[in-house]
Amino acid sequence: MQHSPTYTLLEAKNWQDYELLDSGDGLKLERFGKYIFARPESQAMWRRALPQKDWDMAHAVFQPTAEESGGHWDFKKRVDEKWVMSYPLPNVGELKFEVMTTPGRHLGVFPEVASHWDFMAGLIQKAGRPVRVLNLFGYTGLASLAAAAAGAQVTHVDASKKSVSWGRENQALSGLNEKPIRWIVEDAIKYMQREEKRGVKYDGIILDPPKFGRGPKGEVWEVYKSLPNLFEICRACMSNDPLFVIATLYAVRASAIHVAQALDEMMKKYNGNMDSGELVTRETSANRLLSQAVYARWSAK
Numbered sequence: 205m206q207h208s209p210t211y212t213l214l215e216a217k218n219w220q221d222y223e224l225l226d227s228g229d230g231l232k233l234e235r236f237g238k239y240i241f242a243r244p245e246s247q248a249m250w251r252r253a254l255p256q257k258d259w260d261m262a263h264a265v266f267q268p269t270a271e272e273s274g275g276h277w278d279f280k281k282r283v284d285e286k287w288v289m290s291y292p293l294p295n296v297g298e299l300k301f302e303v304m305t306t307p308g309r310h311l312g313v314f315p316e317v318a319s320h321w322d323f324m325a326g327l328i329q330k331a332g333r334p335v336r337v338l339n340l341f342g343y344t345g346l347a348s349l350a351a352a353a354a355g356a357q358v359t360h361v362d363a364s365k366k367s368v369s370w371g372r373e374n375q376a377l378s379g380l381n382e383k384p385i386r387w388i389v390e391d392a393i394k395y396m397q398r399e400e401k402r403g404v405k406y407d408g409i410i411l412d413p414p415k416f417g418r419g420p421k422g423e424v425w426e427v428y429k430s431l432p433n434l435f436e437i438c439r440a441c442m443s444n445d446p447l448f449v450i451a452t453l454y455a456v457r458a459s460a461i462h463v464a465q466a467l468d469e470m471m472k473k474y475n476g477n478m479d480s481g482e483l484v485t486r487e488t489s490a491n492r493l494l495s496q497a498v499y500a501r502w503s504a505k
C-alpha cells in the first residue's frame with residue numbers, strides 16, 4: 205500500500221438529540237429527539253442490559269419481514285409524522301433536520317456518520333481556500349449541509365427525488381439557503397461519467413453507497429461490482445490539490461482493510477494520510493459498542 209493506514213473505531217460523541225439506549229437479542233433501542241424506537245440489529249448477539257419496562261417505553265417497534273429491508277413500524281404511542289432534530293457541528297454551528305419513520309426502517313439520519321461531518325468540516329475550515337465537495341449517495345443531505353456550513357461549494361447526488369427534496373428542506377431548516385449546494389437527482393455513476401467528460405474537479409469526495417441500489421432510470425448499483433468503477437471515475441475528477449475522500453460502507457461483508465486498499469489505489473499519486481476502521485455507537489446502558497459500518501478516508505498531509 206502507498207499510504208500506511210491506521211485502523212480506528214470512530215465514535216460520534218457530540219450528539220445530544222440521539223442516543224443508543226440499549227442493545228441485545230438482535231435489537232437496538234434508540235432515542236431520536238423526543239421519541240424512542242426499537243429496531244432490528246442482527247449483530248447485537250448479547251442480552252439486553254435494560255429491563256423490559258425500559259424497552260416498553262419505545263414509541264414504535266420496527267417489525268421486519270423476511271426480505272432484507274422490508275417490514276413495518278408497529279406504533280405503541282403517538283408519533284408526529286415529522287419532527288426536527290439538531291446536531292452541533294463543532295466550531296461551525298447547529299445543523300437542523302427533519303426525521304420521520306420510513307418503510308425502510310431508517311429515519312432520515314445515520315447518527316454514527318457524524319464523526320465524518322466533524323472531520324471534513326474541520327478540514328474545509330482549515331483549508332483557507334475555496335473547496336469543492338461532492339457528496340455521492342447523499343440521502344437527506346446532512347453531510348452536504350455540514351460541508352456547506354463549513355464553507356464548501358457542494359454538489360449533492362442521489363437517485364431518489366424524495367431524499368433530495370428532504371435534503372433541500374433540511375438546508376432551509378438549518379438556515380443554510382444562502383450556501384452553494386447543487387441538488388442533483390441522478391445515478392451516481394452516470395453523473396460522474398458526465399462530470400469527467402466536462403472536466404469538473406473536486407477537492408473533497410464523500411461516498412456513502414448502499415449495498416444494492418437503483419438509479420432513477422433503473423440503473424443497477426451493486427457495491428462490489430460498481431465501487432471499483434466509481435472509484436476510478438472519481439480519481440479522474442480529483443483536483444490537483446485534494447483535501448479528503450471519505451468512503452463508508454454499510455451492511456456489507458467487507459473489512460475496513462479492503463475499503464482502505466481500494467481507496468489507496470484511487471489516491472496513490474497524492475501525498476496524504478489514510479485512516480480506516482469502523483463507525484461505532486456506544487450504548488448508554490452497558491457501554492458496549494455497536495459497529496454500524498466500515499469506512500476508509502484519505503486526507504491531505
Ligand SMILES: C[S@@+](CC[C@H](N)C(=O)[O-])C[C@H]1O[C@@H](n2cnc3c(N)ncnc32)[C@H](O)[C@@H]1O
Binds near residue numbers: 344362416419425454
Ligand atoms: C441511505 S443512503 C446511504 C446510507 C447507508 N450507507 C445505507 O446503506 O443505508 C443510500 C442512498 O443511496 C441512494 N442511491 C441508491 N442507488 C443509487 C444510485 N444508483 N445512484 C445514486 N444514488 C443512489 C439512495 O437513494 C439512498 O439515498
